[in-house]
Amino acid sequence: MKGELDDPNQPEYRTAIVQAKIVLLLLVVGIQLFLLTVTVDRLLAGETGEIAGLALASAISFVIGLGIWRVRA
Amino acid sequence: MNSEPGHVKDFPFQRAADGLVTRREYLKLLALTSFGLFLGNLGVAAAALFRREKPEPRIMVASVRDVPEGRSLNFDYPTADDPAILVHLPGGRFVAYSQKCTHLACAVYLDRKTGRLHCPCHDGFFDVETGQVLAGPPPRPLPGIELSVESGDIYALREKKA
Numbered sequence: 533m534k535g536e537l538d539d540p541n542q543p544e545y546r547t548a549i550v551q552a553k554i555v556l557l558l559l560v561v562g563i564q565l566f567l568l569t570v571t572v573d574r575l576l577a578g579e580t581g582e583i584a585g586l587a588l589a590s591a592i593s594f595v596i597g598l599g600i601w602r603v604r605a
Numbered sequence: 606m607n608s609e610p611g612h613v614k615d616f617p618f619q620r621a622a623d624g625l626v627t628r629r630e631y632l633k634l635l636a637l638t639s640f641g642l643f644l645g646n647l648g649v650a651a652a653a654l655f656r657r658e659k660p661e662p663r664i665m666v667a668s669v670r671d672v673p674e675g676r677s678l679n680f681d682y683p684t685a686d687d688p689a690i691l692v693h694l695p696g697g698r699f700v701a702y703s704q705k706c707t708h709l710a711c712a713v714y715l716d717r718k719t720g721r722l723h724c725p726c727h728d729g730f731f732d733v734e735t736g737q738v739l740a741g742p743p744p745r746p747l748p749g750i751e752l753s754v755e756s757g758d759i760y761a762l763r764e765k766k767a
Contacts, residue, residue: 550628557635564642571649580653590646597639
């Protein structure tokens with residue numbers, strides 16, 4: 533039936549996936565932006581202990597973002 | 606008679622010729638932004654890793670008798686480009702801090718009326734005994750400087766680690 537989302541070949545289904553991907557990727561980019569500002573703040577404060585962890589968190593976020601991007605829709 | 610508004614004539618817009626961004630292109634752009642932010646974070650981490658430590662010279666700041674109780678003295682530490690402030694606290698103890706406000710690097714001074722360090726640019730206040738933020742926009746305490754008093758002379762030894 534038209535409009536139902538249980539068939540992966542339905543255009544509505546694919547559109548919903550792409551929209552979900554956009555929302556999730558926006559979330560990932562927002563988190564990375566936050567991580568970058570915290571990292572710069574720590575660098576300016578001379579508190580370099582947490583910077584490696586923050587960079588790692590950014591890398592993990594990027595990998596997750598890449599995974600979201602590559603999901604087939 | 607041409608009924609087109611003036612701005613359309615001046616700036617013609619061809620909707621059909623305009624390349625609209627598709628959802629998939631937008632997704633690609635987001636993925637690239639994510640990669641760019643990751644690279645930026647990596648760059649900051651690399652800058653932190655290869656950051657040169659500032660020198661920590663031992664310098665004489667002043668004689669004890671030069672700074673009466675409740676007064677302050679400006680000096681430079683560790684380099685001539687790093688203004689610092691020495692304060693003689695009531696009770697005889699000396700403390701010193703970087704003079705750059707942690708908000709936007711304006712010079713702080715000792716407000717003798719309130720007994721606090723004051724940044725006049727945006728009304729930031731710091732505790733003179735600890736350097737902690739008391740009020741205003743500064744996000745961090747003032748970096749402290751370790752002092753030593755020897756034979757009536759005050760020496761700056763090193764910056765205190767956060």
